[in-house]
Structure formats: structure tokens, C-alpha cells
Amino acid sequence: MSAGKAVVRPGTVKERADLALNDDFLRKAVRFTTERLRGGKQKAAAEHGNWDEWRERGRQIRLHTIAHLDYYLNLFADNARANGVHVHFAETDAEAVKLSLAIAERRQAKTVVKSKSMVTEELHLNAALDSIGVEAIETDLGEYIIQLAGETPSHIIIPAIHKNRYQIAELLSADAGEELLPDTTILAGYVRKKLREKFLEADIGMTGCNFAIAETGSMVLFENEGNARMVTTVPKTQITLMGMERIIPSWEDLEVMATLLPRSATGQKLTVYMSGITGPRREADQDGPEEMHIIIVDNGRSLQLGDPEFQELLNCIRCGACLNACPVYRHIGGHAYGGTYSGPIGAVLTPALQKNVAEWDDIANASSLCGACYEACPVKIPLHDMLVYLRRRKVESGHGNRMESAGMKGFAAVAGKATWFKGAIKLGQLGQKLVVRNGCIRIKAGPLKGWNSYRVTPSLPKQSFRDKWKTLSGEVQAEAMPLSAETRSRMEQLVREREKGGGGHGGHA
Amino acid sequence: MKVSLFITCLSDAIYPRVGEAMVRLLAKYGVTLDFPDVQTCCGQPAYNSGYWKEARETAKTILHAFEDSDFVISPSGSCTGMIHHYPKLFEKEPEWLDRAERLKRKSYEFTQFLVQVLGVTDVGAVFPHKVTYHPSCHGSRLLGVKAEPMELMRHVKGMELVPLPFAEDCCGFGGTFAVKMADISGAMVAEKTDHVLETDAEVLVGLDMACLMNIAGHLRYRNEPVRVMHLAELLYEGVSR
Numbered sequence: 210m211s212a213g214k215a216v217v218r219p220g221t222v223k224e225r226a227d228l229a230l231n232d233d234f235l236r237k238a239v240r241f242t243t244e245r246l247r248g249g250k251q252k253a254a255a256e257h258g259n260w261d262e263w264r265e266r267g268r269q270i271r272l273h274t275i276a277h278l279d280y281y282l283n284l285f286a287d288n289a290r291a292n293g294v295h296v297h298f299a300e301t302d303a304e305a306v307k308l309s310l311a312i313a314e315r316r317q318a319k320t321v322v323k324s325k326s327m328v329t330e331e332l333h334l335n336a337a338l339d340s341i342g343v344e345a346i347e348t349d350l351g352e353y354i355i356q357l358a359g360e361t362p363s364h365i366i367i368p369a370i371h372k373n374r375y376q377i378a379e380l381l382s383a384d385a386g387e388e389l390l391p392d393t394t395i396l397a398g399y400v401r402k403k404l405r406e407k408f409l410e411a412d413i414g415m416t417g418c419n420f421a422i423a424e425t426g427s428m429v430l431f432e433n434e435g436n437a438r439m440v441t442t443v444p445k446t447q448i449t450l451m452g453m454e455r456i457i458p459s460w461e462d463l464e465v466m467a468t469l470l471p472r473s474a475t476g477q478k479l480t481v482y483m484s485g486i487t488g489p490r491r492e493a494d495q496d497g498p499e500e501m502h503i504i505i506v507d508n509g510r511s512l513q514l515g516d517p518e519f520q521e522l523l524n525c526i527r528c529g530a531c532l533n534a535c536p537v538y539r540h541i542g543g544h545a546y547g548g549t550y551s552g553p554i555g556a557v558l559t560p561a562l563q564k565n566v567a568e569w570d571d572i573a574n575a576s577s578l579c580g581a582c583y584e585a586c587p588v589k590i591p592l593h594d595m596l597v598y599l600r601r602r603k604v605e606s607g608h609g610n611r612m613e614s615a616g617m618k619g620f621a622a623v624a625g626k627a628t629w630f631k632g633a634i635k636l637g638q639l640g641q642k643l644v645v646r647n648g649c650i651r652i653k654a655g656p657l658k659g660w661n662s663y664r665v666t667p668s669l670p671k672q673s674f675r676d677k678w679k680t681l682s683g684e685v686q687a688e689a690m691p692l693s694a695e696t697r698s699r700m701e702q703l704v705r706e707r708e709k710g711g712g713g714h715g716g717h718a
Numbered sequence: 719m720k721v722s723l724f725i726t727c728l729s730d731a732i733y734p735r736v737g738e739a740m741v742r743l744l745a746k747y748g749v750t751l752d753f754p755d756v757q758t759c760c761g762q763p764a765y766n767s768g769y770w771k772e773a774r775e776t777a778k779t780i781l782h783a784f785e786d787s788d789f790v791i792s793p794s795g796s797c798t799g800m801i802h803h804y805p806k807l808f809e810k811e812p813e814w815l816d817r818a819e820r821l822k823r824k825s826y827e828f829t830q831f832l833v834q835v836l837g838v839t840d841v842g843a844v845f846p847h848k849v850t851y852h853p854s855c856h857g858s859r860l861l862g863v864k865a866e867p868m869e870l871m872r873h874v875k876g877m878e879l880v881p882l883p884f885a886e887d888c889c890g891f892g893g894t895f896a897v898k899m900a901d902i903s904g905a906m907v908a909e910k911t912d913h914v915l916e917t918d919a920e921v922l923v924g925l926d927m928a929c930l931m932n933i934a935g936h937l938r939y940r941n942e943p944v945r946v947m948h949l950a951e952l953l954y955e956g957v958s959r
Contacts, residue, residue: 581887
């Protein structure tokens with residue numbers, strides 16, 4: 210396996226979810242933090258006042274940029290090169306890894322300090338660096354904890370969301386060789402002191418990229434801990450890895466993103482540190498790298514271009530709001546999704562980046578399609594629809610579950626004809642006599658096994674609605690009041706408007 | 719003016735009382751519903767599972783059933799929401815696409831029709847009970863039916879409406895999700911039920927029998943005597959006292 214290939218966690222999404230469902234620490238920790246973040250986001254959006262208009266602005270900026278991605282990427286690369294940045298394009302994960310390792314080797318690097326970057330997680334870059342004897346040190350507190358634990362992030366912005374402070378104190382105590390109290394100030398203080406030395410001795414600073422500004426060839430980082438600023442000012446070499454879709458046209462557009470991203474991510478009005486970096490250190494600069502590289506990574510992203518159902522996926526600004534809003538993520542955490550990206554965005558992005566390969570698509574089933582992700586998304590990506598499209602593509606490519614396929618054929622046959630449909634209800638009314646006790650069905654077998662493990666199923670009443678209708682319609686005709694002239698004219702007006710193409714009354718945005 | 723009832727398969731087979739409440743309540747406002755007998759299911763189970771060919775076969779029965787209707791009223795935001803997917807489902811079949819667009823424009827969820835079309839917010843109901851309301855995801859989020867049920871409930875006399883904590887969270891039904899991902903769905907319905915019990919309400923009310931069947935099933939599993947009703951039933955019971 211190449212260093213860059215996605216690591217599939219063992220088992221199915223269902224099996225991984227069961228592990229999480231049986232882990233009370235994890236569920237409590239995830240609930241606690243997602244609730245805090247979700248509440249913060251809702252408050253920040255409400256206080257903003259024009260949230261939905263800004264979401265729409267954000268969406269339009271992203272739609273426009275992605276529609277003209279080749280143009281803006283070239284503009285960005287030209288401007289960044291004019292600033293003295295070495296710009297590289299990597300079509301695959303393996304190429305991105307190769308480029309990064311070549312720079313590290315040429316600079317004879319021993320250590321790399323990293324600020325938080327999901328794209329380097331996607332590339333499994335730490336393991337690759339380790340394989341050539343270069344130590345990679347994560348400097349974001351959450352990432353540092355995850356690295357110590359030998360795990361991967363379980364949330365896009367809160368990598369260690371699944372751990373509570375006692376578990377974290379345990380990990381950090383082992384690292385320190387002394388017992389640290391489970392107090393956030395003490396724990397953060399320990400990591401800060403430890404990382405200070407690492408910053409000073411590192412040969413390379415490695416970052417991700419929140420936004421790349423095409424008009425000036427600059428890259429922008431959002432963070433709260435100040436570690437990314439250290440990473441980009443202390444070491445002599447900087448390597449930035451960015452997904453090819455991170456581009457926005459101008460600094461003016463950044464204003465919209467800077468309004469949407471922190472509020473959606475954590476409920477903050479402003480991120481604590483926002484750094485805009487335009488090229489390596491110039492003579493007059495106090496600090497900054499002597500050499501700066503930006504590696505622009507495709508790795509499956511361009512597969513979405515020109516795909517009307519998935520292109521909007523590239524609009525994502527990686528805020529994590531969909532994870533915090535998701536009632537499934539809340540119960541199973543991030544690792545259950547099996548890929549680098551978790552939650553609703555991960556459930557779509559992971560298979561999409563892998564060309565919708567069938568073995569990935571079972572993640573798309575881990576959603577009740579409630580739409581909370583879409584509602585939370587600052588750029589209105591219709592993730593709930595995309596999950597359905599993934600399921601459809603799996604079926605259409607012949608990878609549907611055989612039992613389910615047979616079931617659906619049966620469903621279509623019954624529901625495709627009213628006489629059959631009526632017959633099925635009749636059959637149910639008669640057949641259920643075998644299993645109904647006290648008006649309900651409790652048997653945990655066959656298709657009812659999973660459902661009845663948590664619920665009691667109601668029995669079918671003797672008469673369906675259509676059975677009742679014969680008598681009901683007569684009774685209602687007799688007792689109905691007349692329709693008022695006013696209501697009738699309003700209804701007629703609505704019908705007329707509709708014929709002219711109007712008559713909208715709410716619905717899918 | 720032909721106003722038709724789209725009963726939905728769950729209300730047809732399991733909860734005919736919901737359809738009856740709707741029919742009788744609307745009759746008070748001069749709307750005598752028509753019931754095309756050839757209707758079946760909206761096709762959502764197949765659509766959401768990715769079986770669009772099967773979903774189209776089913777959807778055609780609905781398109782056919784309501785061809786001549788001026789308004790189509792359903793006791794489910796989710797099944798009405800499915801009709802909103804029909805244009806996508808038939809995007810490559812022009813003759814069906816046109817019919818799908820027409821059906822979408824004339825389809826209403828029950829409270830949408832009552833409030834937006836009939837202009838009714840006070841049905842004159844009296845319901846002296848402590849009630850909590852679960853806003854189902856598809857109705858509230860995707861169809862945008864949020865204000866209508868609140869307006870209707872606000873006017874019910876004697877009723878104490880207790881806010882449901884984390885009301886907007888999905889109950890865990892999700893159609894085939896509840897069968898395929900039974901344990902995740904079970905965790906979700908357990909949490910939703912905990913919140914319902916926290917309110918101390920005697921009655922849980924909603925606008926979608928699928929979600930309500932899910933929560934009611936779990937309440938019964940835990941032997942909790944909370945009564946579960948569709949808002950149409952509550953309103954009709956409230957005016958029939």
C-alpha cells in the first residue's frame with residue numbers, strides 16, 4: 210500500500226458504530242462538546258442578524274470559484290510564484306507525499322512542526338515522514354493528544370473530541386513522566402512548554418490552508434492557539450499543503466468567509482489568530498521562512514468538477530458545523546465513519562474522493578437523512594441529497610444489497626398498483642394474527658429484529674383508511690359546512706397563480 | 719374545486735384515525751376531501767435507499783391518482799417532501815417531469831393547507847392537557863413547516879405546550895435507516911424519548927406518523943404511558959368535546 214492510500218478501519222460502518230455505541234466515555238464526551246459548539250453556532254448566527262443572507266453570499270462565492278477553478282488556480286499559482294513561493298501541483302496523494310518528502314530530504318530535516326491540517330491527515334503524511342526518519346510533531350493541542358494516542362482525528366476541527374480530560378491527563382502524564390492533574394490549564398501549560406522547544410529546533414514548519422487568495426497569491430490560516438503562527442515564523446522552511454478547492458478570488462471574499470467560518474465552527478465571532486501569508490521572508494521582515502512551498506493537492510477532488518450532483522461538495526470550508534448538528538455523529542463519533550473526514554461531510558466526501566467506489570458507500574447509509582447538516586452548513590451544501598445520490602449510484606452500478614434489491618422490487622410491484630397495495634394491507638391484517646399480542650407486535654425476528662429490539666410495533670387496525678372511507682365519505686358529505694366565498698376565491702386565485710408558474714408555498718430551498 | 723387527500727401508506731394501514739380526523743376537521747371549513755382510491759405510497763423507501771427505478775414506478779401511481787386535483791393534502795411533511803423530489807426523480811422523462819412539477823406545486827402538508835390556504839389558525843379546540851411537540855425533520859427543515867403548527871397550537875384553549883428539549887434533533891426513524899442501522903437508530907430514539915419524558919407531558923404531538931410511530935414504539939417498549947397523537951387528531955378531539 211502506498212503511503213497515501215486511505216486507511217480503511219476494519220469492519221463495516223455498522224460494526225464500527227457498535228464499538229462507539231458501547232463506549233460511554235466517547236458518547237458522553239462527543240455529546241458534551243458537539244452540544245457546546247452547536248449551541249455556540251446557533252447563538253452566533255442569531256446575533257449576526259442576517260445569517261441566511263451571508264450564507265447565500267458564501268455559497269455564491271464558492272459556487273463561482275469552483276465553476277472557474279482552473280482560472281483561479283492559475284491566477285493563484287502565478288501570483289504566489291511572483292511572491293517567491295515554490296508552487297507544486299499533486300494529482301494524487303502519492304505525488305503529494307513524494308513532493309513533501311523530497312523537500313524534507315533536500316533540507317536534511319530532522320523534525321517538522323505541524324499546525325492542524327486535515328489534508329495532511331488525508332495523505333497520512335506523518336507516517337510517510339516517519340518512514341524516512343523525520344519526526345513530525347503536531348502542535349495543535351488536540352492533534353498533539355491524538356498523536357500521542359496513536360489515533361486519527363475524530364472531528365474536523367476538534368480532533369480529540371472523543372476523549373474526556375481524565376483520559377487526556379493520563380496520556381499527557383505518560384508523555385511527561387509525571388502525574389498531571391486533569392485540569393485544562395495545567396494540561397495546556399505542559400504542552401505549551403514542551404512545544405516551545407520543538408518549535409525552536411524544527412527544520413520545517415508544515416501547515417494546511419483555510420483559504421488561498423487568488424488575487425495576491427496569499428494563504429490564510431485560522432486558528433485559536435497561536436501554534437500555526439509559530440509554525441509559519443520560526444522554522445526556515447515552510448511547506449503548505451492545500452486541497453485544490455481552498456481558493457477564493459479576493460481578500461474581499463475573505464471577509465465573508467471570516468464571518469461564516471468561526472461562527473459555524475465554534476460560535477466565535479472572530480478566530481483568535483488569522484494569519485495571511487504572502488510569500489517567504491523578505492529582507493525587512495522580522496521573521497518568516499526563507500523558503501516556502503505550497504503543494505496543491507487534487508487527490509480525487511477534480512472528479513467532482515462537472516458532476517452536477519457532487520460539484521458543490523467542493524464548496525465546503527471545513528467548519529465542522531454539520532458534524533456538530535448531526536444526530537448520528539453525536540452517538541457514534543468520528544472514527545465510526547472509517548475515513549479521514551467524518552460526520553455528514555465525511556460520509557459524502559470519503560466515497561466521492563474515491564470515485565464513489567462501492568466499498569466506501571456503506572458510510573452513506575449511516576444517516577437518517579434528517580437534513581440537520583444542510584441546515585447547519587454555512588455554504589448550504591445539500592449533503593442529505595448527496596447521501597441519497599451515493600446510495601443510488603451504488604444500486605445503479607449493481608452493488609446494491611441482494612436482499613434489499615429483491616425487497617425493493619417487491620415494494621415497487623405492490624406500491625405500483627392500488628389493487629396489489631390493498632391486497633397487501635388485507636394480507637397484513639390477516640397474517641398479523643399469528644404475532645399480535647395485546648394489540649402490538651413484539652417479536653424480534655426477521656425484518657422486525659432490529660426495529661423491535663428498541664420498540665414495540667403497533668398492530669394493523671381491522672379497517673384501513675380506505676376500508677373506512679366508504680362510510681366516512683357519506684357521513685362527511687352530510688355534515689360538511691359550505692365553503693365560504695372568500696376561501697373559495699383565495700383557492701381559485703392560488704390555482705391561477707400556479708398555472709402562471711407561481712404558487713410556491715415553501716419547500717426545498 | 720377538487721381537494722384530494724393523500725393519506726400516505728402509514729396512515730392508511732396503521733393510523734386511519736389520523737385521516738378521519740383530517741377529513742372531519744376540514745369539512746367544518748367547507749372542504750370535503752376527495753379520496754382517489756388508486757393512490758398507494760409516495761415511493762420514499764425506494765428513493766432514499768437508492769432504488770430510483772422502483773421509486774419512479776411507485777411515484778407514477780401518485781402522479782396518476784392526483785392528476786385532476788386542485789389541491790393535494792397529506793398528514794405528513796415527509797411524504798409531501800417526497801413529492802418535492804419527483805421533479806428530480808423524473809428529470810430525464812419530460813412528460814412525467816411536467817406532471818411532477820404540477821403535483822409539487824399543488825401539494826400541501828396538512829397544517830400548511832389549514833393555515834396558508836384556509837387562513838385558519840384557531841379551530842376553536844379545547845384540550846386541557848400538558849403537551850409537547852416534536853417537529854419532524856422533513857416537514858420543518860425541508861418543507862419549512864415551522865410556524866403553522868405553532869400558530870395552531872397556540873390557539874388551543876386549556877393546553878399547556880411544554881418545549882421539547884433538543885426538539886429539532888431527528889428521532890432516529892429515517893425509514894429503512896431504522897432497520898439497516900438499528901442500533902444507531904435505537905440510540906437516537908432512546909434519547910428523543912428521554913427528552914419527551916423530561917417535559918412531563920401527557921401527550922406528544924407531531925405532524926408525521928412515521929416519526930411518531932417510532933417514538934411511540936419506544937415509549938411503549940419502556941412502558942411509559944405518554945399518549946402520542948398527530949396534530950390533526952388533537953385538534954379534532956379538541957373541537958369535538
